[in-house]
Every structure is written in structure tokens, then in C-alpha cells.
Amino acid sequence: MKKSFVIILLLLSFGFIANVNQVFAKEDLNKYLFSSHKKFAQGNNKGALEDLTLFIKKSPQKSPLKPKAYGFRGVIKTKLKDYKGAMDDFNKALTLKPKFALAFSSRGYTKFMQGKYKHALDDINRAISLDPKHALSYAYRGIAKIKLKQYKSALKDFDQAIEFDHAEAWGYKGLVMERLNDRKTAATYFKKFNKSFSDPYVEYLAILNEFPDSALINYYLGFFAYFKQQPDMAIDYLNKTISINPKDATAYNTRGMVYDAINNTTAAKKDFTKSIKHNPNFFLPYRNRAFINIKEEKLNQAVKDLTSSINNYTESIYQDVYFDYYYRGTLYVRLKQIDKAIADFSKAIDYYPDYAEAYLSRGFLYLKLNIDEYKAQFDLTKARDLFIEQNKLEHIDALNKALEMY
Secondary structure (H helix, E strand, C coil), X not given: CCHHHHHHHHHHHCCHHHHHHHHCCCCCCHHHHHHHHHXXXXXXXXXXXXXXXHHHHHCCCCCCCHHHHHXXXXXXXHHCCCHHXXXXXXXXXXXXXXXXXXXXXXXXXXXXXXXXXHHHHHHHHHHHHHCCCCHHHHHHHHHHHHHCCCHHHHHHHHHHHHHCCXXXXXXXXXXXXXXXXXXXXXXXXXXXXXXXXXXXXXXXXXXXXXXXXXXXXXXXXXXXXXXXXXXXXXXXXXXXHHHHXXXXXXXXXXXHHHHHHCCCHHHHHHHHHHHHHHCXXXXXXXXXXXXXXXXXXXXXXXXXXXXXXXXXXXXXXXCCHHHHXXXXXXXXXXXXXXXXXXXXXXXXXXXXXXXXHHHXXXXXXXXXXXXXXXXXXXXXXHHHHHXXXXXXXXXXXXXXXXXXXX
């Protein structure tokens, strides 16, 4: 669950912020509550637990904050996997306040974490009956239903949670679609999930705690670890993905990218090849393998891979096929197949009219080979203007010298 959202929700739901100064104005017990909130927000669950325990011990039994303190402590104990202690705290909270909706919801989640999914539903249903607009309860009920394979009903609960601004539910909807073997729709939901947070990696960790058997959750953790430049962690998550789904072409491709990033080109190339084996229509591993072939000076094989990438390109999802045309063009130059090179640079420009490098490469071919001086002048001028506009100034001097010839 989103950390900041949950913290605010818990503080408001358990009612500490508004009431603590009123109830204990004559005592200094409020310091324990505020300190526990601060430590909880910082991820210091044990410190927060200690402060709440002091508050509970010292506060009057009939204090209106007592059940809320027990409930909050139960949440923290659940995070620390002290499920028995958490259950005791929720039971105490409900003894003091029998219609405490959040305590029912949180106790239900604790039962969920213990694998007691049907019993979890009993508590969460009670919470929703007491507070029909509590987003977290719908999310909790939805994840319990995933475990019980009540997928359609779970989706309805997640939709309700989203209606109440609980963005984490997009991730759980993706989980449902994974279990229904609809990876395309799952990817759509996870995309919305990713856009909802500044750092989705943290949110995926929370979901993994609940669903460690999800290939997609492990995959996304590996993917984000790769972009965080944590290659060892990325490989661990991607290995888990592949162990769950040994034919996951996307996981092999991403793991290959990680290996390539740490200069293990042998392992990278093997993974790209495995990715292609499991999904011959997936263009990215062809492209990635092509660049390894370029490093190895296997130019004809690189051309072949880039051609396969172009032929399998998914335009509805990606918009960078110009990249393949451009680099295949540079290979054709090295292979002295000039007509093909010019055709590829032209195709790259068709797909990306502001591709300065493509104008530059085509213009120099026209110039050096005396193919067409007018076209050379046009391309080099266009390249210069685009480089200036895009603040890529490293080529400007060479371009100006070339243009001085006209």
C-alpha cells in the first residue's frame, strides 16, 4: 500500500491528531503518540511500537483514544509479522469500541496475512458495513478474494477502492488479470499503477509481501531495480519471475539487458536468444542482440537481427522503430551497401522527421560520394538546425565546415 497514503489514513482514522491535546492537556502522554506517528512514517516500526506501548500503559482505561491506540499498535505488529500480538490488540480495541470499523478491517488483513482468507472476509465485510466509503477495506476484501479465486468479485472491490482514490488497487487489478492469463490487460492496469506513484518500486514490494508467487510483481521489481542501477537485485527478481514462468520472453529480455549493463555479454546474448525462442514476434530482443553482435563485429548478423526487429515492431506500443532503421543504415554503410543505407536513413526520417543524426548521416553520404550536392546541402543544413534546436552542439563545427563548400 502507498506509504504516505496509509500513514495519513491511519492517523486520521485512528483519530489521534484532532483529539490528543484535548484529552491529555494536563498530562504529557501526547508525546508518545506524536513520536510513534513520526517513527512509523520513517519506517521505524519497532520504535513506534515502543511509544504506543508506553501510551497504552499510561493512559486511562476509559480514554477515547485507547481503542485507537490498540488498533494502531495492531497495524504495526502486523507489519512486524507479530500476528498473534496484532490480533490481541485488535480484539482489545473492539472490546473497548465494538463498532470500530478500521479495527475490523485491519484485523481482517492480519487474518489474510495468516492465510485465513475466509475469516478475513468476515471481518472486512463487517468493516464495510460500518464504513461503506473506506477505500482500504475494499482493497483488503479484494486481495482476500484473489486468494479465494473470486476474481470477478475482487475486480468490483478494486473498482470501488479506486473510486475512493485508492490507486494501489490498479496493481491488484493487474494481479487478477495475471491469474486470468490476460497479460495485455494486466499490463494496462500496471501501467496505471506505475503512473500513480513517484516510486512504484516501494509499492511493488508491498504487494510482493502479499503475493510472492506473482511472476509479474517479481518482474516489475526486477525491471525497476535495473533502472535503479541495482543489477544483482534485478537479476534475483527476474530469476524468480523465470522460475515461476519459464517461458516469459519479456523476463529473459530484461534480464539480458541487465547482464549487458554489467558487461556480461555472453549471458546477455543467451537471454536475448531465449526470449526470441519463447516469443519470435517480440522485437526488442532482436534489437538488443543486434547491438551485441555489433560489439562483436558480427555485422551481417546484426543486420539480420535489426531486420527482424523492424518486421516484428509493435507500433501501437512503441514509437521508436526509426532507431532500428538508423542503426541498420549505419551497418549498411560499413558493409558498403550505400543504396540500402540511404534508404534506411530516409525511412528513419519518415518515422522521426526531427532525427538530426539521420539527416547528418544521409547528407554526408550524398556529399562524400558525390551523389547529389543539392540533397547533401539540404540534409546537412537540416541536421545543423536540428542539432542547435536540440542543444546537441558537438557536430556543429564539422557541419559548418562541410557547408562552407557550397
